[in-house]
Amino acid sequence: MLGTLLYIIIIIIAIIVIVALLRFVFQLFLIGPAGIEALDLEIFNRLIFSLEQSHQEAIM
Numbered sequence: 001m002l003g004t005l006l007y008i009i010i011i012i013i014a015i016i017v018i019v020a021l022l023r024f025v026f027q028l029f030l031i032g033p034a035g036i037e038a039l040d041l042e043i044f045n046r047l048i049f050s051l052e053q054s055h056q057e058a059i060m
Contacts, residue, residue, distance in 0.1 A: 028039075
């Protein structure tokens with residue numbers, strides 16, 4: 001009983017992950033190379049911003 005429930009939960013999580021990946025890939029195809037560069041810059045900027053924030057909090 002518990003094994004079956006666990007199996008169902010794992011399948012549901014796997015489906016959610018696959019759908020999210022497919023949406024992400026589809027969006028990349030829609031925005032094209034220029035959009036991918038902008039997306040990379042956005043991710044990079046957010047990463048730097050979060051690093052700066054954690055550094056500020058570490059100082060305080």
